[in-house]
Amino acid sequence: MNIRAIRIIGIDPGLRNVGWGLIEVEGSRLVYIGCGSIQTRADLSLAERLAQIHRGLTALIEAHRPHEAAVEETFVNRDPQSALKLGQARGIALAAPALLGLPVAEYAANVVKKTIVGVGHAEKAQIAMMVKMLLPTSPAASPDAADALAVAITHAQHRLARARGAA
Template sequence: MRIIGLDPGLRHTGWGIVDVAGNRIVHVADGAVHSDDKAPLAERLVQLHDGLTAVLSEHRPVEAAVEETFVNKNPTSTLKLGLARGVVLLVPALAGLPVAEYGANHVKKSVVGAGHAAKEQVQMMVRMLLPGTSFSSADAADALAVALCHAHHRQTQAGMARLAAAR
């Protein structure tokens, strides 16, 4: 099963794709979609939409996972990030993919074991869990962490369902 993890941002939206077969998880690709910060907001959202659509078209994931955003101190920044996040949720949904959402602390806890881990710890664990991976940016590493979180969450759910069915 192919999963895309997405780390929303108006300037840079990270994406990371993994293949999951049983308990084996393999890195497929990663990157970031960038918007032109000098362009009008609506055009920047279109750039995110088109870039993510191209990634989905090229890599054909079957499920998506998106990191939930936190509230910034600056309300304008929070609003703009929320708009970008809306596009990030919309693109895979329009492609017919189920979309899961995970809070940043949940992602960190799933990947590192601690909900308040530093970005460097997350990146180190992504490298350990996906050997040979040399992600293209911090945004891509965050997106791979979201994909790993979803893969682990799915495996836990599947195991629980098998236990419930066996009873």
């Protein structure tokens, strides 16, 4: 790997499925590394499901050695109990990379959509299509994986814009 290349893991938090996507960035060039989702078993307790998420993210980060992480902020307008559980899963998604020493950025869903598609209210299918265009070798088989790749791309674009602004 070129020393100037930065590896980013994007994380789309959820309690059932945590999407993850890995890209490498050199300048404005994006390279697909991998993607998938960590699935938790619904028959487990909340604590056990959160532990599964933590173990899964930790294993991914240790195996792929990203330099930075980006996590999507979740927006839930359902019942308060679901929102609380999702918030706990999001806490794990933030803490796991931070505990391994990675800087962690957060992006609102509408910022991700606007960065990837050009509008802040894009549909999941539009996001998946644009991720496939930006990363042609990506299978992005699940919506969670496509969303996580979109988060990683968003972070890459925003860090590039900040670097240009600082120059």
